[in-house]
């Protein structure tokens with residue numbers, strides 16, 4: 001299925017977009033922008049509300065409010081259909097953007113399924129108002145159905161859509177009414193046997209690596225799940241990860257099928273003709289350090305010096321380099337991975353940058369084009385890709401939906417930033433969410449250890465939701 005004609009959801013299509021510098025907006029007479037925010041525009045202060053889209057890291061990034069248009073796409077051509085919709089939409093918009101740099105002007109938030117055969121909706125959302133903050137400044141973009149947009153319209157939209165400032169920092173609900181993770185020992189056992197089957201396929205030479213994941217259900221009977229609160233907690237406690245939230249479908253109840261989490265893995269960023277990626281594969285639970293051992297030495301020994309972890313990482317980095325080779329003549333990647341420290345785990349990580357080669361028309365490929373070329377890497381699928389994807393379908397026995405798919409944003413100049421939707425989940429309704437975690441499986445993998453690794457990866461999002469540990 002492909003994107004249909006504009007508009008996808010609203011009766012009236014957006015026709016214009018205006019970007020203003022936050023300083024100008026805050027300085028205008030009767031501005032609704034709090035002076036405290038103008039002085040310190042840490043986006044985590046406005047990361048609230050039920051209809052918020054976000055992509056933030058340490059207070060920088062983008063937060064979107066409301067919905068001016070969206071597109072839902074599925075199937076193998078979901079990337080091209082989304083791209084076509086966005087190109088058509090932005091060509092038709094009258095854009096006033098004096099700042100004219102990455103992420104200013106209209107931006108869409110997007111989430112796409114891991115598998116082409118998934119029945120889950122992929123898509124893009126163009127929020128009505130976006131607040132952006134990077135090292136060079138802070139701006140606000142309003143998308144409107146009116147041909148002429150003024151500063152007053154941006155102020156009115158701010159008043160209507162932007163929540164009250166919240167202090168940055170994590171807060172957790174009362175343990176007495178905390179949500180619970182539904183324990184399912186039989187599902188854990190069958191997941192371990194799927195891992196053993198995966199190891200079997202590798203031993204038979206059918207695969208070299210595959211990534212197997214499982215889902216955990218969280219329920220909150222006493223009160224609605226606080227997903228905005230979880231986003232604020234993740235953004236505060238995991239400030240080196242990208243906190244994301246996108247609702248592709250437009251449900252009257254905004255909690256239905258909302259994707260959320262905080263990922264440490266950047267699939268691809270396109271910024272002014274350059275590509276950036278952070279590949280992760282190889283994991284160590286920080287809670288596993290034996291007493292009396294220096295944690296840094298332990299991490300070095302168990303990750304950098306361990307052939308199993310290095311092999312897992314090698315597959316992931318090779319798959320990325322292979323898929324970007326057609327788009328660049330010059331790739332820079334450190335010869336050895338480094339150890340990335342997160343509050344819950346250490347990962348083997350490699351940062352990659354590349355100069356994109358312009359096509360005959362002088363433009364470089366768009367972020368979404370690269371996302372399509374790169375997804376799925378062996379960090380979340382396996383090697384060889386197609387055989388691993390088939391094994392995942394057979395062994396996991398679930399539709400991954402948006403988990404492990406690309407999530408992020410794109411602008412109208414082909415810039416964008418996409419991560420892999422990990423360390424999070426999908427809220428199903430006001431009282432229920434499904435969270436996901438997976439691990440790379442190689443010949444030396446031990447099922448019980450992989451199960452423990454998924455638990456370590458689930459800790460951040462469970463903690464952010466206030467789930468009481470079992």
Ligand SMILES: C=C(O[C@@H]1C=C(C(=O)O)C=C[C@H]1O)C(=O)O
Nearest residue numbers: 280281282283379437438439440
């Ligand atoms: C699959 C996940 O994580 C991926 C798998 C990793 C591994 O196997 O070591 C590490 C980081 C991610 O690339 C997940 O978090 O669900």
